[in-house]
Amino acid sequence: MATVVQTMQISSTAHACLALSPSLRASLCRSGEGFVKVERVKLPDTSTAHVDMNLSLNKCEQECLSDCNCTAYSSANETMGEFGCLKWYGDLMVTREYSDLGQDLYVRVDAIDLARYRKKSTFVKKAMVALSVSALLLLLLGSLMYCRMLKRKRADRRGRNPLASVTTSSAYFNDLPGLKDLNSEGRQKNDLPLFDFKTVAAATNNFSSVNELGQGGFGSVYKGVMNHGTEIAVKRLSKYSGQGNEEFKNEVRLIAKLQHRNLVKIIGCCIQEDEELLIYEYLPNNSLDSFLFDDTRRSLLNWEKRFEIAYGVARGLMYLHQDSSLRIIHRDLKASNVLLDVALNPKISDFGMARICGGDQIEGKTKRVVGTYGYMAPEYALQGRFSIKSDVYSYGVLLLEIITGQRNNGCYHMSPFCNLIGHVWELWKEGKCTDIVDRSMDNAYSEEMVLRCIQIGLLCVQRYALDRPTMSTVVFMLGNADVLLPSPKQPAFIDESARQ
Incomplete structure (x- = not known):
């Protein structure tokens, strides 16, 4: 059940209007009057209301506005959509407002109060727009700062110079047992070579779709041919992959140490800027x-x-x-x-x-x-x-x-x-x-x-x-x-x- 507030919290203008007698309402009826929308209220006693099921809500407003004794109007039944009109004449007894139930009631006010209400409504709308724009700008600024920080970390970790990839990769694998040390030829102690990205890109024809062997949650696998004719399979980790650095390092750490005829053989890897590649033996079937x-x-x-x-x-x-x-x-x-x-x-x-x-x-x-x-x-x-x-x-x-x-x-x-x-x-x-x-x-x-x-x-x-x-x-x-x-x-x- 919705929470019921015993006193309807609407503007003082609407309260004043509800208390006016029919004769006084008639004396004040003049050009510029209009209606204030009061949301989610228990409607006044409908036994004294005038009902016309053939009128649309817009037509209902026009008829009520043209009649100085009409103090409020509402939809006869909101579930019926745009048709059905309820009009009240005389004093209104409105005592309850609902937080999420009830029905919208349109209460008549004079020109001055209507202008004041519209000014207040416009101010609220402008404030909401300003808050929304500010929140969006803060979100964009935060995203840009995060991306710059992430890019800086990747640059620090992997190095921007392709010739420095071997040194950077050494730090990248510092936490992997047996993969810490690299010799001057870019080989790890377990003889796992580190390839330059340009070399792998050239072997796969710049990762052409024609060379693509398949896709997975990690990214795509491409066939490549090295300068000396050796065929390779290159697993390229996607930037949007469900797998990340830990899975990449985990695979290098494990498979580099394994030697068995029924396990795929890894030839090397490449870590350079945003690129993470694993190079395997090529299996044609x-x-x-x-x-x-x-x-x-x-x-x-x-x-x-x-x-x-x-x-x-x-x-x-x-x-x-x-x-x-x-x-x-x-x-x-x-x-x-x-x-x-x-x-x-x-x-x-x-x-x-x-x-x-x-x-x-x-x-x-x-x-x-x-x-x-x-x-x-x-x-x-x-x-x-x-x-x-x-x-x-x-x-x-x-x-x-x-x-x-x-x-x-x-x-x-x-x-x-x-x-x-x-x-x-x-x-x-x-x-x-x-x-x-x-x-x-x-x-x-x-x-x-x-x-x-x-x-x-x-x-x-x-x-x-x-x-x-x-x-x-x-x-x-x-x-x-x-x-x-x-x-x-x-x-x-x-x-x-x-x-x-």
Whole structure:
């Protein structure tokens, strides 16, 4: 309910006018009179009002103004729009005003008071305009000062002279273990070169759209060719990217230290003024999703090649979790982050969201949940807890996509579940898992091995992290067909009531 103010707070002019008797009103009726709008009031007693539903509000004002005994008018019903007229004659009893309800009432005043009211109204409007303009100017000034400060910081950090980029980059990476020191040739201790921006721009034909390989939340990736003929892929961080300096430095810090046949190889980086670039080996077959989810190219992936891809990704993740010098949790494993070389061998890419766990630590927690829905484990998506088991969950989703050629976030109309995991789980319990296998393989696969891989995928996407296997166990299960597998428990994000 609106707050009711027992005394209507309108101008003294309006109060005086309401108290006038009809005879006195008639004696004062002369040229120049008009009406003051009193907003959101309880209308006077309408039993004495004259009603004409055929008059518009403008016509109602004209008739009331021409009649010296008419003391006020209003819309008969505001919900009816412009039509419906209420006119009052004689004394008005108006006692209440509402903050957000009520109806507008137009009260008659003489020429002098009307002029005073209009002057006051004009002053208020001018004051509001002046305040709005001042606020806008202050906002623009603040924005300009912030931009200048940000530009100065970037200039101080990276240097304006391209020849100084190596020195500036050294300071830029001061907080990254193993990436602090640069020698005179612009190479870091781990042999990661720092490229000049002009060199990278020339290699990509000034980042031509013809050379663009793809886009992501970070920006765009371009193909380039160096002077000596080496093909490269350049990841250019957009100024408007959802990723920032921390993700950029995180990727350099991690991937520069990693060496594995199933991880993408970084060649160097470039940090110069507003530009942040990562230079990778060029992989001609782009990403796995460009094959799996393309009606034409998916037929190029027979069962043997799909298994090799799944096995290679599993070995890459196992290396990150336990065999590398750092224990790394990727946090964004998905089909688009698995790149394929000329022989369709898989390489895990995009370490901008990855996290390092020290020593025997296998779990962490964050308030900033990043990644791709559909691949995110429930404990990470809902509680921000990430671990090696959240990567295992993502791998399980990817494995099921490799087998079926379908995205996890697709909707399956013949199933009560609106994701791939739920659909596979339903078929698994019914013993019909071969119904979901990608038909583009034309049944040219080992049914026993396909069912085994589906079971491994379901083991990886179990609801509780403790129930999921480690990646070393997954690699062992994939590589040893004679090992008996446990039965999977219910997957995450499955509501059994959907079957009712």
